[in-house]
Amino acid sequence: MILLLSLIEVYFSPCGGARDAIIREIKNAERTIDVCVYLLTDRELSQALVDAVKRGIKVRVVLDGESAFKIRTSHFEYLIRHGVPVRLYIEHLKKKRGRGYHSVMHHKFAIIDRKVLITGSYNWTAYAEEKNNENLLIIKEDPGVIEKYLNEFEKLWRKSISKKERTIDARNIRELRKHVNEWWWVKGRIKDIREKKSGTVIYFDGGFKAYMRAHLPDKREFYGEKVTIFGKIQDHPKYGFELYTEWANAIKKERR
Numbered sequence: 001m002i003l004l005l006s007l008i009e010v011y012f013s014p015c016g017g018a019r020d021a022i023i024r025e026i027k028n029a030e031r032t033i034d035v036c037v038y039l040l041t042d043r044e045l046s047q048a049l050v051d052a053v054k055r056g057i058k059v060r061v062v063l064d065g066e067s068a069f070k071i072r073t074s075h076f077e078y079l080i081r082h083g084v085p086v087r088l089y090i091e092h093l094k095k096k097r098g099r100g101y102h103s104v105m106h107h108k109f110a111i112i113d114r115k116v117l118i119t120g121s122y123n124w125t126a127y128a129e130e131k132n133n134e135n136l137l138i139i140k141e142d143p144g145v146i147e148k149y150l151n152e153f154e155k156l157w158r159k160s161i162s163k164k165e166r167t168i169d170a171r172n173i174r175e176l177r178k179h180v181n182e183w184w185w186v187k188g189r190i191k192d193i194r195e196k197k198s199g200t201v202i203y204f205d206g207g208f209k210a211y212m213r214a215h216l217p218d219k220r221e222f223y224g225e226k227v228t229i230f231g232k233i234q235d236h237p238k239y240g241f242e243l244y245t246e247w248a249n250a251i252k253k254e255r256r
Contacts, residue, residue, distance in 0.1 A: 009138040011122075018122050018136040019129045023048045025112050025138065029057050034153045035110040036062045039071060040124040046075040050082040062156050064105040065090035065183075069230060069247035077252065080163055087160035090183045105156065109149055117146045167228065171206035177241070179233050186210065186243050187228045187254070193219045202229065202251070210243040210251075217248065226254040 011018040065088035089105035109119040120136040170188025188204040231245030
């Protein structure tokens with residue numbers, strides 16, 4: 001009988017080699033990289049994933065949806081533009097004491113080639129590397145533990161949503177109505193923007209509107225532009241059929 005002992009590497013931050021260790025494992029990947037992290041803002045880690053896709057590695061990334069739109073430095077749009085499959089985990093909006101809140105996907109782990117596990121408190125952010133006190137574990141040769149993380153990743157991948165798969169034209173009202181109470185990206189040209197005390201109302205060509213429970217920093221830059229907005233399609237008893245979102249960063253101009 002042969003006993004396999006797991007191999008564990010331990011890193012701490014700030015500046016304790018955690019980022020370099022993650023990049024090393026990404027570069028050493030031969031087939032697959034599955035990443036499930038609350039937030040990804042670190043440029044070097046994002047670029048390492050893009051480079052992995054370019055060399056033919058199958059990469060999948062699950063990020064927390066709320067942080068992706070709330071944190072302007074999130075790199076999820078950058079990853080999507082460069083061919084990295086990204087899905088966002090969005091829990092249904094819940095109510096607590098009269099206000100809405102989301103339960104978050106707070107994991108920080110990655111699995112390389114189904115045999116290397118990267119986990120710990122370390123978020124994939126510059127702050128985690130340079131400022132925060134964090135820990136990072138790299139676990140190898142422990143198939144039982146890694147299998148449990150793979151199962152968790154697959155569960156969250158199935159429950160999460162992709163921009164590529166969930167984008168609807170704002171003029172396609174019939175299709176939009178099929179998805180009431182679901183989270184989607186809606187694309188179209190902005191006809192008008194009106195500020196209210198509680199937020200911003202955005203009107204598309206074709207009559208569909210989006211209500212943003214936030215104020216745009218500079219609404220003039222969006223007039224007449226083609227955009228995508230992420231939010232929940234709803235048929236409100238008072239405000240009618242619309243896309244609802246809570247984050248100013250949920251609106252993006254289409255790249256020309």
